[in-house]
Amino acid sequence: MNQRLTNAIQRLLLKRFALAAGTYALALLLLWLAFFTGHYQESVTGMAIGSALVVLSQAALFAVFSSGRNLRFSDPSLTEVQILLGLGWQTWLIAHLDEARGAFLVFYPLILLFGLFHLSRTAFVRCALLVFFSFSAITLWEGYHFQLPDPTLALLQVCVLFVVLAWLVLYARYVQMSRQRMRQRRFALQAHQDTLRGMMRQLEGLVATDELTGLFNRRHFLRLASRELNAMEADVVHGLALIDLDHFKRINDVHGHAAGDQVLQAFAGVATACLRDGDILARYGGEEFVVLLPDCDPERLTACCERLRIAFMDVELVGLEIAHLSLSAGMTLLALGDDLDDALHRADQALYRAKRDGRNRCAAAWENVDA
Template structure:
């Protein structure tokens, strides 16, 4: 998650806590007007204002992003300790209604169920128990308890509930840890599967012998390039055939023929630009698409490739007079790929008919 997404989530959590404070204040005022809250009207107003002020300060911290500088950007423990402080202050001023408001201790601790560490949660639970016990003992010492047995029962009930909550928090945290580990393991498996899928896509799109694109993938890429063409842009297309390749296989063996194909693939890759699309079209035939290329640049590229292939020296083989023939054509916006391949094939046939080891252009035939 991004920092903005995390901050929005933290602000939503804070809004939930602030809403809980608002409901608690309404209940406190209800207890005050029903005579169960032992404080003056001025004390009630001051306490309410301070409660609202504390939440306003926290809102400013979250809204400004200052919380992101802390080790715990959620400030969970800080908010819980603040809530427990206000709750203990509330308990001090309650009489018979004290038991009804004990539930707020648990509600405050629930905010830390998923975000506090085990030690921090136990620490907050102990603070709740000792705070309430201290309030009860202080009132018992000063003979202010109306029903000591009821107060003792409240302490015991609080102890049992807090103990259960600590155990449940431990269970939840262990479960979350296991789920996190499983999520990480699942993510690792997904990454592995994505890598395998990319490898499979590469195998499907690549000719195993030469490492170039295969015919099917070339047609897919070329169609995409043609669909993305703009007005005034011209692409160059060339079909290339290795001369006398069948004779090389017959005389030197298929392993030698494979080496010749690999040598051409290496030479062609070195001669082409980034973005040019080269593929093995089938057998000893190759195809190349040069995006944004005019007739002069296409001819120069094919001639450069033809001369480079003539200079190839094969390791362990003595094959003289390696050469290739190429048929070239141009594509403009709206041209059909199959039609362009047919034109390039016709130009290639003319190059081979005229003696091989040459580049023939489809537009030269048209001009003639």
């Protein structure tokens, strides 16, 4: 589990424990009030010892939470342990109360509410049965020994407790079923969101990719190239080349469009193999391709285009006999502040010059400027 997530969960559990400890403090305050008003029959020493034991039990739980040992258990919140401990203290308190017993019965459902969202259905019913049988046993024991001041009131208290516990069990079942339905809906929603994200990625891929060659299309190339230009540094130069497959129309006319598609795919495979990671290659339109080489210089751009030209001349097409495959390339450089459209125009002029001079060659825009 991620450490940050673990720490967040642990902080939440500590806050929940602090709420329980605050409830204990309130109960102790009311207990001492009952003692001083004469409704709790116990000596001062017994009161002090009992209060100290309650504080020590909470201190022990705090040590478990603060040290992180609670994370070793299947339920890191230790909900059932805390509820059973609270029910034990409450039953001990009830056993020593007389007329004020009914007033302190409210702490039984209060303790059970602490586990409303965290206990399983079986565990919640088990704790509710423990409450009912514990209180009933105390009442029966005192009734058997004729220690009940008002047996009818004691019977009424047992009946009221039974109704409250039954209502709590039914309500807990309703809450847990509602949480389960919400969890299932959340999982279903998450699955739908994951499906939509996958479909969006596929759509983005379709929008950015040329279906025939698998390369980027013109629109996506312009987006990527603009981003590269915007991120350029002052001392960095990029290389740009427009590449046109020679006599492509004649290939389509003589051998058919399927053969032309195979030639385009062959060039895409050769060019992809010749370029490095980070170079951007795209089908610019028809039989024309464009390549952007980040952090480049004239020598490397020329060497790259020549390597592409020679590799394409050596391509052998399966099932086709097309002789003299070749390409022409127009090259230019981009520096900081250059406009992409202007650079593409320079590369296009260089490409036109390469085709005019006989095709199957690479022409550089800077050579034309120097002339």
